[in-house]
Every structure is written in C-alpha cells, then in structure tokens.
Amino acid sequence: MTVQEVDLLCVGAGGAAYPAAFRLAKAGKKVLMVDPKGVMSGNCLYEGCVPSKAVRETAAFYQDAQRFQPYGLGGNLHVDFAALMQHKDAIQERRYAQHAAELAAEPLIRLIKGVARLLDPHTVKVDSDAGTDTYHARHILIASGSDVFIPPLPGAEWCLTSHDLYKPSPAMRALPEKLLVIGGGYIGLETATFFAALGTEVTLLQKGAQILNGMDPGMVNLLLPLLPKGLELRTNVEVQRVENTGTGRRVVWLEDGKEQNQEVDAVLLAVGRRPVIPEGAEALGIAFDHHGIQVGPSLQTRFPHIYAAGDVNGRVPLFHAAVRQSLVAGHNILAGNVPSDYADFDHVPTTIFTLPAAAYIGLTPAKVSPGSLLEARYAFSEDSRAQILERLDGEIRLFFEPGSLRIRGAWIVGIDAGSLIGQVGTAIAGGMTAYDLARFADQHPMSAEGISKAARNLL
Ligand code: ADP
Numbered sequence: 001m002t003v004q005e006v007d008l009l010c011v012g013a014g015g016a017a018y019p020a021a022f023r024l025a026k027a028g029k030k031v032l033m034v035d036p037k038g039v040m041s042g043n044c045l046y047e048g049c050v051p052s053k054a055v056r057e058t059a060a061f062y063q064d065a066q067r068f069q070p071y072g073l074g075g076n077l078h079v080d081f082a083a084l085m086q087h088k089d090a091i092q093e094r095r096y097a098q099h100a101a102e103l104a105a106e107p108l109i110r111l112i113k114g115v116a117r118l119l120d121p122h123t124v125k126v127d128s129d130a131g132t133d134t135y136h137a138r139h140i141l142i143a144s145g146s147d148v149f150i151p152p153l154p155g156a157e158w159c160l161t162s163h164d165l166y167k168p169s170p171a172m173r174a175l176p177e178k179l180l181v182i183g184g185g186y187i188g189l190e191t192a193t194f195f196a197a198l199g200t201e202v203t204l205l206q207k208g209a210q211i212l213n214g215m216d217p218g219m220v221n222l223l224l225p226l227l228p229k230g231l232e233l234r235t236n237v238e239v240q241r242v243e244n245t246g247t248g249r250r251v252v253w254l255e256d257g258k259e260q261n262q263e264v265d266a267v268l269l270a271v272g273r274r275p276v277i278p279e280g281a282e283a284l285g286i287a288f289d290h291h292g293i294q295v296g297p298s299l300q301t302r303f304p305h306i307y308a309a310g311d312v313n314g315r316v317p318l319f320h321a322a323v324r325q326s327l328v329a330g331h332n333i334l335a336g337n338v339p340s341d342y343a344d345f346d347h348v349p350t351t352i353f354t355l356p357a358a359a360y361i362g363l364t365p366a367k368v369s370p371g372s373l374l375e376a377r378y379a380f381s382e383d384s385r386a387q388i389l390e391r392l393d394g395e396i397r398l399f400f401e402p403g404s405l406r407i408r409g410a411w412i413v414g415i416d417a418g419s420l421i422g423q424v425g426t427a428i429a430g431g432m433t434a435y436d437l438a439r440f441a442d443q444h445p446m447s448a449e450g451i452s453k454a455a456r457n458l459l
Helices: 018-026 042-047 049-067 081-104 162-166 186-198 217-226 319-334 384-389 417-429 434-439 449-456
Strands: 003-011 031-035 109-120 123-128 131-142 146-148 178-182 201-205 231-234 237-244 249-255 258-264 266-269 273-275 306-308 350-352 358-362 374-379 394-400 407-414
Touching: 003 018, 003 109, 003 123, 018 031, 018 109, 018 319, 031 123, 042 049, 042 081, 042 162, 049 081, 049 162, 049 186, 109 131, 131 319, 162 186, 178 186, 178 249, 178 258, 186 201, 186 231, 186 266, 186 350, 217 358, 217 394, 217 407, 249 266, 306 319, 350 417, 358 417, 374 449, 394 417, 394 434, 394 449, 407 417, 417 449, 434 449
Parallel strands: 003 031, 003 131, 031 109, 131 306, 178 201, 178 266, 201 231
Antiparallel strands: 109 123, 123 131, 146 273, 237 249, 249 258, 350 358, 358 407, 374 394, 394 407
C-alpha cells in the first residue's frame, strides 16, 4: 500500500474547503480536496444559494413587471416554469465550468471525486471509483457541510426537499397549482414566497408560534405582512402524515386539537439541515453535537492540525461565513497551527431572501436587555429609489451602543436588503460610529443613502 503525502486534505470541496485550498497552494503547499460531487462549490451551487436565487430573481422580476404594467409594461405576462428551470440549470453549468477552470489553473490542488474517512489524526482513506487510496495529511480541514434533515414523519418519502427543487435538472418542470410547505425556517419561507409570487397557491405549516424561529421577532413581524398574496401561513400546527393520493399529496395535521387536511400538487419538507460528520471523526474523539463539530474562532478541533469549517461546525451555516472560516483555517495552518486569525461568528450578514427580503447583522433588540441599544430608523416610504420602484414597505433600522455610538447591528426589511446589510457589515467590521455614517455622503437616489440618513436622525 502506497501512502501519498499532502500538506492539506480537505474533506469536501465546498465554500468551507476551497478558499483554504487555494490559499495554501498560493504558498506552495500540496492540497487534496475530496468530494463525492467531483466538482468545487458544494451544496451552495448544487442545491442552495445560487439555484434558489435564480428562481427568486425571476419571481421578483415577474412581481415587478406586474406592478409596472400600468406604466407601459403591457402585454400578456405569464410564467414559463420549464424555461425558468433551464435558466437556473444554465447558471449552475456556467459556474461549474468557471470553477473547473480555476481548479485547472492551480497545479498544486487535486480534486478527487470520492468520499473521505478519517483513520487516525494524520491518515485519511479516500474511496472513489478507482478504489481506495490512503493519504498522510499534515493538516486536515473537515468541510463536509450539511444535508437536509428528514424527520421521522409518516409519508416523508412523498415530499420534495430543497435538493429536489434546486439540484441541476430537477424533475419538477411545471409550476404546481398548489404547494404545501412544511417548515417555517428560512428555506421553507423563501421557497414559499417564490412560488406564491409565481402564482402558486401556497400553504406553509409551522410547528411553533413563530415563523423564522430564532430571528428577532421585531424584524419578523415587519416582514410577514409584506409577503406575497397567495401565501397562507399557519402556526402552532403538528403535521401528522403525508399521503400519496395518486394525483397529488394529502397532508394531515393537528391544529387547535382538530385534525385538518389539504390536498396539494406537491409538498416541500423544509424542517432544517443537519451536519454531515465524516466517518472516523467520532472514533478519533473529535467533539460534536447536533449542531456540528465543536470549534472555537480559530476553527481548530481538539487536534491543533485538524480544522472544521462551514456548515459542519454549525456556527453560522451560510456560504460566506464558510468562506471566511476556510480562510481563517488556511491562515492558521500557515502559521504552524498557532492561531493567528480568528472568525467572528457574531457579525455575519444574514439575508432571508423572501419576497421582499429581510436581512440582519450583529446585535438586535431581542438579543440584549431592553434599552441597551440606541435605535435609528429610516422608512423606505421616504426613500427616492423605493418611490421610483413603488416599493414603499419596510425600513432600515440601525442599532448603536449608547455613548460611543458605535454601530453594533442592524436589520433591513424591503428593497435591496441583501446588499444594504453588507454595507452595514463593512461599517461594523471597521468599528464605525453613527458620526462616521452620518458624515458619509451616500449616493442619491440609491437606497444606501438611508443608512447615513438613519444615522443622521440620531444626531
Ligand atoms: P460548506 O458551505 O460548509 O462548505 P457544503 O455542504 O456546501 O458546505 O459542502 C460540503 C461538501 O462536502 C458537499 O459537497 C458534500 O457532498 C461533501 N462531503 C460530505 N461528506 C464528505 C466526505 N466524507 N468526504 C468528502 N466529501 C464529503
């Protein structure tokens, strides 16, 4: 048995893996990435962020076109769902080709289509179509991500998951007339709004009292009334089972102690994701719980040379957080496993890409004791771009530390929320204050001017 040596072995080739891989290769290190998909970019491109946003933006254009029909955008608008799916598939193909070219240009990185298992703290077995190979890795980056969680629900096999909807060439080629979504987390709610905007009748069932459980109720309460018509949200329900009716699906649930049911064309099961722990990690004694592998801000496990970044550690399961964590791991490897860089898990911009979107970062009122943050608000009803777009709903709300007026957090509901939260994130990362934001002449007539305007409201 020949054992091949590598400086870094990445378990997975998603956003938590390849930034570190490229960083190390740039420093002349030999890297191996292993992923059963055989391509870079993980679930984000395969069935997550990118394909779901391809559907979202088309649905958003459809909404915009309908709103602008009285102003000269006449004509018969209709949704061609098969064409929409082709558009989504084409974006995925294009990005896969782009990533393949990036990989081909870096001779020090090799990607094997296969599955990695940990044998001892430096030995990794890779099972692929070519057989099983053994590697001695100076460093290991566990970046095996997360997968759809399927609860023990009778009839779960009759449900679609985000994987079925967004993977390349999905089976669904026609817009369902009626869709039922089980789960009111961000994936369920986002998808529910896309389909509602495209014209599907959507019912969403949430187990607890709050949709988007875990997010600031102040922000959620601003968002919910703005969601598309044709979307019905029901909370405090307990789904009992899903049945195959032959032509569609019947979902049976308990609500106020009574059994209810609905027949629909399709059911989306979206009750969360779970970390994917590679085989062998537990036997090595790497600590994990149901959130994932336990790591601190240096991304090291209990073995200083074994790192766990991205969804697999469950700290901030978002692609951009994974990318940053991957770079932190890369920097710490280059520093000889002595931490020299740290991930900030508390200030990661997060957008719920519903229609409209809601976004937040850092501290918001629900996370602190009452009165400990100073609020500054800007309503989109007074915003020139919002008026041009006829989308007056929502607001920018900034949260500052009293006294220093240092910006600590924000939420944004409404137009451009996903872009604006990034701008606030830059301000937070730079340690800026309300004075700094107020002094900055943000561009008119763009929605970002609301950030400086909100800060000026405080002074
Ligand atoms: P992240 O954003 O944290 O990188 P992703 O879920 O996007 O997470 O990517 C993780 C990738 O790791 C997926 O493509 C998944 O198939 C892959 N993977 C999971 N388990 C293994 C394993 N044991 N060996 C190799 N790759 C794995």
